[in-house]
Amino acid sequence: MKKIFIISAIIILAAIILITALKIYKPNYLDIRPADSRPADQTVAPDGPVQTADSNPEPADLITISNLSPNQIINSPLIIEGEARGSWFFEASFPIKLYDENNNLIAQAIAQAQGNWMTDTFVPFKAELNFNNSTSTSGILILEKDNPSGLSENDSQLLVPVKFSPAAEKTKIKVYFNNNALDPEISCNEVFPAEREIIKTPALARAALTELLAGTTPLENKAGYISIINPGVKIRSLTIENGVAKADFDEQLEVGVGGSCKVAAIRAQISETLKQFPGVDDVIISINGRTEDILQP
Secondary structure (H helix, E strand, C coil): CHHHHHHHHHHHHHHHHHHHHHHHCCCCCCCCCCHHHCCCEEEECCCCCEEEECCCCCHHHCEEECCCCCCEEECCCEEEEEEEEHHHCECCEEEEEEEECCCCEEEEEEEEECCCCCCCCEEEEEEEECCCCCCCCEEEEEEECCCCCCCHHHCCEEEEEEEECCCCCEEEEEEEEEECCCCCCCCCCCCEEEEEEEECCCCHHHHHHHHHHCCCCHHHHHCCEECCCCCCCCEEEEEEECCEEEEEECHHHHCCCCCHHHHHHHHHHHHHHHHCCCCCCEEEEEECCECCCCCCC
């Protein structure tokens, strides 16, 4: 009996020692690293943007956009302006990406600081994003903090949901210019069509005139096309009735104009550009409402 008592006492003593040791040494298997040293929790869409939720300052405290609101309809080119703290930049820039609703990257650009970025205060930035009209109706614009270190704890993003306007239907028109390569004799009133593609509009005749007044493109210049019309001319009004198009312009149309050849070329460019449209058989040109004493040789 005494032997059993001794063995029981030993077992009880060992249990007491073990319990005491466990109270002194209590291992912690949880991650007790400082919050800012843990990798950010990330939700990743397949082949798409990363949405980050971490313990760093909220992006709104680091960067703001001044000319774009959430779910705003955007078109290309998209100008993005705002302010970001200097820490958002690296070498005065940071990347911007645009994804559609299917997480396809459709455009990216580099935002440039518009002032000294070596500061903790807010610095203005500007970027231009060019993209083709998406078949998607919505997407997301991501302004990424430039992170040359590659460390996840230094990542941050501002995500802005956007909407895309429906792809505009386009049509082809002609604008008429002189072309010495096609008219070696330089007959003044001989003009030739240059084809342009524009957004379709009910006011095609006015759109064509606007294209004409904008002058020739670099490619058209290389092909020999030249415009005799002064730059900066504005359309005051355009009406089409009973087969007659009446086009009224401001005084810039006749500034510095002299000589019968130049006058004939101006009239031919305007008239032929308008006569391409069904229902226009004749064209009357006026300046500030005047028709009698304008475009004198």
